[in-house]
Amino acid sequence: MNKILLIIQREYLSRVKKKSFIVMTLLTPIIIAGFYGVAIYFSIQGISGTSNxxxxxxxxxxxxxxxxxxxxxxxxxxxxxxxxxxxxxxxxxxxxxxxxxxxxxxxxxxxxxxxxxxxxxxxxxxxxxxxxxxxxxxxxxxxGIAQEELDKLKTSVDIDTKKISETGKEEDSSAGASTIIAYVSGILMFMFIMLYGVQVMRGVIEEKTNRIIEVMISSVKPFQLMMGKIIGIALVGLTQFVLWIVLTASISTVAMKMLVNDKDLKETTMQASVQAKNMPSAQVAAANTPGIGNIQKSLANLELTKIISVFIFFFIGGYLFYSALYAAIGSAVDSETETQQFMFPVMMPLLFGYILSLSVVTNDPYGPMAFWLSIIPFTSPIAMMVRLPYGVPDWQLMLSMGLMVIGFVGTVWVASRIYRVGILMYGKKASFKEMIKWFAYKN
Amino acid sequence: MLSVNHIVKQYASHRALDDVSLTVEQGKIFGLLGPNGAGKTSLIRIITQITAPDSGEVIFNGKRLNSDHIAQIGYLPEERGLYKKMEIGEQVLYLAKLKGLSTAEATKRIKYWFEKLDMGSWWNKKVEDLSKGMQQKVQFVATVMHTPELIILDEPFSGFDPVNADIIKNEILELNRQGSTFIFSTHRMESVEELCDHIALIHQSKKILDGSVEAIKQEYRNNTYWVEYEGTLQPAETPFDIRETEQHKNMTRIKVQLKPGQTANELLSALLPQVAIHRLDEVIPTMNDIFIEKVKQKN
Missing domain, CATH: 3.40.190.10 (Periplasmic binding protein-like II)
Incomplete structure (x- = not known):
């Protein structure tokens, strides 16, 4: 156990100390905040300024x-x-x-x-x-229709969606808010599994091509080395994730204050209301855009703690599930160029889940496709996160989480059996057939 | 201290080790010889617990090999490797801690070794900035630093210049004097003769020769002598089998094989009346000769 901790520590520190990590961690929030700021700036400019x-x-x-x-x-x-x-x-x-x-x-x-x-x-x-x-x-x-009649004909429709919760209470919900949360968490999940799964694979290949693997394996068990690497890199991912959130939030707050002072904000709203007065009565309703208010209210209403904790669960589960597969791939090849043929079948279900989640699932979050995608461990980390903001029955959530745990225990087990043989194989062109053989080796 | 009993290891269609047994005595330097692909590395990997045998067992200090023994074995694989981006000091420290040393103890020992092998200024250097020979030195330190009872070296001198090879050789001998047992895998026969007490030869997955270096050499003596002399030899009065003859100006050099039971004295007394003898040497086969002969026989 102590050895796993040592490995985790090395894997973690060696990555966190890298210049590229520090640069990425600092730069990304600045870029995101920059985009955010520019978008806000232009939307304000767009309201008050540029008219054709x-x-x-x-x-x-x-x-x-x-x-x-x-x-x-x-x-x-x-x-x-x-x-x-x-x-x-x-x-x-x-x-x-x-x-x-x-x-x-x-x-x-x-x-x-x-x-x-x-x-x-x-x-x-x-x-x-x-x-x-x-x-x-x-x-x-x-x-022959009078002007008043015409005005009456124009109606702006804003559907106030409410969801009846299980306790029978009406909650403000908004398809908009759910969609935003669904998209953001789906994309984050996909990005992290891809980015850090590939890092695990690279790390394994690095050890193999450096030939340090034999020294390591004479000190620790292959399983310890693999798990140490997987966990170490997961912690790197979480560190980066948390830093991004904290930095993006603080930079955007500062940037918002600098770009938009209160006066501007007041002017903007005033102008909007002045314009609204000049508009025909029907358009006033549209200008006030109750939709946006709805989204804000609904965001607060969504069970954020639940979403965040489920996100963390699926983040860890999905990452373990896929990174174990990536570790197995890394162990089977001699260089990164050989990984293509294995990468594709591993990436397929994830990509498949990602694309379907953002199209089919957001359109019909309760349909059979959404159900199955969010239950099967290959796609559930993304699909479940996309479904969650729309509300998922507890038993489905439990089933999905349970299968996720079984899933990653399974892939870690399979991967470790391939890994322990693969890391010592050099010069042999690995194939799926070969990997199945390795899996069956006694020891 | 280590005995390997009837080890069999099968890889798919290839049998890497076929009923191999050998015993390594405490405090000895044991040479594990064999041509490429004979099964040496497979055997070493079993002793270092990287893989497990299909059948047979390894006994270490009277106990069946288990994970407690990892800290007592140091292994320098033939294919050397270190984390390229890591600093040397940090890296050796990491490897030492994985072998069970505490940070403080490991730091002390690394400092001692770095001092001893002129590596004092290397602590903060990255592996990728070192030459190959320097990396080998680092790896040697990492192998022996936890003072393992059994040190397994696979081709330890490859990549070293003669000066550094000599330094490493002396370190090996010193560690041996202090009580470490060595297993030495190599094809460089001169280093075997210099260092090893005992050897085993593995060929085509089987052990074909096993014994102390002295005994094997004795066994492979075939009563052959080099004789150098001045004068002319009458074949009729020389009842010996002359294998080779070389002529240098007025000096003649012959290789004589005696018949079983004949001695060097009989050879001398036959030659003395005829020629002026300058030199007589027994031909003792080198390990190299024995190795080649044995392997050829089997083929």
């Missing part, structure tokens, strides 16, 4: 109403001709020129959007939405 000034040259005689301006589309009707406007685009007074020819309402052809730069997809589709709405309103009015 669009000059509308209308030769249309049937459209009576004008295009209403909104937060990033500022329409100005001008009396100049299209030709004149084209040449004045360079002066920069307007960003774009929208040309509405005299078309038949049923066949609105020949509309043009001109600009010094190509209009983005979002902008052009928004403008076309605006025009479509304008035309529809015009048509409805000509068919």
């Amino acid at each position: 000034k669009i000059a509308v040259v209308s030769e249309n005689k049937t459209l009576l109403e004008k295009l209403p301006s909104s937060k990033n589309r500022n329409y100005r009707y001008v009396d100049q001709s299209l030709k004149e406007m084209k040449s004045s685009l360079k002066s920069g007074t307007y960003d774009y020129v929208l040309y509405l020819p005299d078309f038949d309402l049923n066949h609105p052809d020949g509309i043009q959007l001109l600009g010094n730069k190509q209009a983005g997809l979002t902008l052009s589709s928004k403008i076309s939405d605006d025009i479509e709405e304008l035309i529809r309103n015009q048509k409805l009015k000509t068919s």
Whole structure:
């Protein structure tokens, strides 16, 4: 036991002391916080600043109403001709020129959007939405429907999702919040298993190519060496994980304070409400976006402690499950280039689980596919984490966790039997058949 | 102190060891010889508990080999290896602790050895910055540092220049005087003659020769002598089997094989009346000759 501790200590310290570890650990949170900061900065800028000034040259005689301006589309009707406007685009007074020819309402052809730069997809589709709405309103009015009636027709729907918990209490839930948690934990799980599983494999190959393995094995049992390495690297992963969270959180807090002072924040909200007042009543509801409030409320409502503890369980379980397989692969080859043929079948179920989890499971978290993916140990670490925020019956969670434990005990056992033979084999081209033979060796 | 009894080890289709038995006595230097692929490494791996035999047993100090014995055995494999990125001092300390030494004791001993072998300034160097010979030295220290009762060295001199090889040889002899028993696996026969008390020859998975170096050499004497003389020898008056003749100016050198029962004295008395004898030597086979002869016989 003492020897395992020594091995864990070496594996841990030798990695944590590496320059690349320190750089990665410090740099990643800065980059994440940087992205976060930039995103926030631009979203604020986006609300208060950049609005596209669009000059509308209308030769249309049937459209009576004008295009209403909104937060990033500022329409100005001008009396100049299209030709004149084209040449004045360079002066920069307007960003774009929208040309509405005299078309038949049923066949609105020949509309043009001109600009010094190509209009983005979002902008052009928004403008076309605006025009479509304008035309529809015009048509409805000509068919004799009053303006009040029209306003009434426009309703914005925001579904307030509530989940009835097992105790019968209604809880605020939000598909949005669950999806965010599901995605984040699924991606983290996948990333960590991949990154650190491969590190285990590299470590084993390193010992084998360095030929230190024989010295080591004359002092410790192969199983101790393998487990020491696996646990040591797991601790490196957890250290990095915790440091990332702590550093990212603190850097983002500081960055937020620097980028967004209170005044800006107030202005932003004020501007938003001012704009909201100018908007037709229906759009006000949309501007207040109750969705975001819902997500925040629901995030708090999700059982965070449960999610975190299940995450840690599956993180350790999934990591042990896969890293043991990686250790077996490492022991069977002489160099990293030979690992490809074995890596693929080991990675497949994980990748499979990852892709299906983020598509099928998030769409239908209670369906049979989601159930099976979250029960089978090959995919359960990711699938269960993705399902969990939507709520999973306790018996399924227990079953999945139980199978996970059986699963990793199983892979560790199989891997250690391949490992103890593999590490002493040199120059032999390993194959699956060969590995099965090694597994069957007595000692 | 160590006896290996009827060891059999089978690898898939290949039998690496076939009923091998041998005994290593306390305080001796035991040479384990054999051509490449004979099964030496397989046997060493069984003694160092890296693998287990299919049948047979190993007795260490009267007890069946078990994990308590790991700390009492030091093993220097033929394929040397260290963690490249680790510092030397840290690395040797780690290996010593795995053998059961405390940090304080291990540090003291490493300092002693580093001092002794002129490695004092190496503590903070990384393995990848050392030459191959230097790495070998580090590995030698790591092997003997926990003062094991039994030290197994597989080709210990490969990679050393003559100066360092000599230093290591002296360290081996000194450790031997202090009571360590050695098993020595090599194909370099001159070092076997210099160091070993006892040898065993393994060929094609079987032990084909076993005994003390002296006894084996005696056994392989075949009553052959080199004689150097001046003058002319009359074949009719020389009733011996002359195998080779060499002529250097007026000096003649012949290799004579005596018949069983004949002695060197009889040879001399036959030659004395005819020629002026300058030199007479018995041809004692070197371990190299014996090795080659034995292996060829079996093939």
